[in-house]
Amino acid sequence: MISGRLLFKNDFIFKKYVIFCILLLTIYHQHGISQSFKASVVAGTNMAQIDGDFLYGFKKTGLTAGGRISYPVTKNMFLNLELLYSERGSSVSYFEKNDSNKYSLRYLEIPLIFSIHDWFHEEKKYYIVRAEAGFSYGALFQLKVPPVVDENQFKKNDFSYILGLGFQFTKNIGLSLRYTRSINDMLDYNLPEPDGRNLRFRGYFITGRLEYSF
Incomplete structure (x- = not known):
């Protein structure tokens, strides 16, 4: 349907984790754990697509925003836990207004990321570049x-x-580029193609975002 149905069970999960994130950031500032952890806020754009919907190209744009807590495993290696609001889906064109030609999906994402940092700025005392990889759970x-x-x-x-x-x-200010791809299918069943084969829905998207570290 095009009504934009709200999935109340997962909406409860969304609200619960937002409250958890706020409490975590409050503890971060009030109890001085910043000596070990580093907090960041992030915001950017997803360019999304779905395998199996016959709408080709990264033409569904959407907002992504949230926060990140980073813990140094070594001097230049970090374990990062994020809480993100993420808009995904697919569309026949970038500026498509007809809802019958696009999929709009909103998720709460909880990525767990391992990052390696390099090119240390000796004067300002920070790493300039990083590579990262990890896994994410998303609640629709x-x-x-x-x-x-x-x-x-x-x-x-x-x-x-x-x-x-x-x-x-x-x-404090950075930019990141990510590629995210679903491991599992988006549907509880496989849609048949006209020739009788099964068609799978699997989402993937590219993210560009700005980051501010405290």
Whole structure:
């Protein structure tokens, strides 16, 4: 349906993790754990696509925003836990207004990322570039789909892998580019193609985002 149904069970999960993120950031500032952990806020754009929907190209743009907590495993290696709001899906064109030609999916994402940093700035004391990889859990909490598609068949949980690169302009401000691809299918069943073969839905997207580290 095109109504944009809200998935209340996962919406509860969304609200719970938002509260958790706020509490974590409050503890971060009030109890001085910043000596070990580093907090960041991030915001950017997803350019998304779905394998199997016959809508080709990264033409569904959407917002991504959230926070990140980083823990230094070694001097230049970090373990990062993020909480993100993420808009995904697919579209026939970048500026498509007809909802019957696009899929709009909203997720709460919790990525766990391992990053390696290099090119140390001796004067300012920060690493300029990084490479990262990891996995992410996504909870679907709202969707709009074409009327010919049964929205009840969309899985509420998504598991993805992530590859990315980052660049720091200053000690606090950076830019990152990521590729995320779902490991599991988006639907609880496989849609048949006209020739009788099974068709799978699997999402993937490219993300560009700005990052501010405290």
